[in-house]
Amino acid sequence: MRLLFEVSGVVRAPIEDVRERMFTGAGESGSHRLVDRERGVIAYWGDWWYRGEDSLQPHPEGALVVHRVYNIAPQGNWAPYLANKLFIGYRARLEAAMRERVRQLEAQS
Template structure:
C-alpha cells in the first residue's frame, strides 16, 4: 500500500460532535469498506488500485479530518498513474472536496 495523496483540515467543532456527524450514515464494515467508529476511521477500496481513508484526530481548535488516498495495486502499480492521467489536478480536487466536507461537518 503506497500513500499517493494526503489532505487535511480542521473542523471547528468538538471532536465528539464531528465523530457523530461523520459516522451518522457511514454504515457498517463490508468487503470493500472499513468503518471503525472507535478509532475514527472510515476506509473504502476497490478491486484494483484505490483505497480512500478518512480519519479524525483531536485538534486544539476542534477535530482534524485527514483524507488519504493509497495505491493498493498488488502488481502493475504504475498503471493507476496512466489511468488517471498522471493525477494532474487530483490534489486540487481532493482539497476542494475536503473543504466542502468540513463545511458540512461544521453545520
C-alpha cells in the first residue's frame, strides 16, 4: 500500500460533534469499506488500485479531518498513473473537496 495523496482540514467544532456528523450515514463495515467509529476512521477501496481513507483526530482548534489516497495495486502498481492521466490536477481537486467538506461539517453546528 503506497500513499499517493494526503489532504487535511480543521473543523472548528468539538471533535465529538464532528465525529457524529462525519459518521452519519457512513453505514457499517463491509467487503469494500471499513467503518471504525472508535478510531475515527472510514476507509473504502475498489477491486484494483484505490483505497481512500478518512480519519479524525483532535486539534487545538477543534477536529482535524485527514483524507488519504493509497495505491493498493498488488501488481502493475504503475498502471494507475496511466489510467488517471498521471494524476494531473488530482491534488487540487482533493484540496477543493476538503475545503468544501470542512465548510459543510462546520455548517452543521
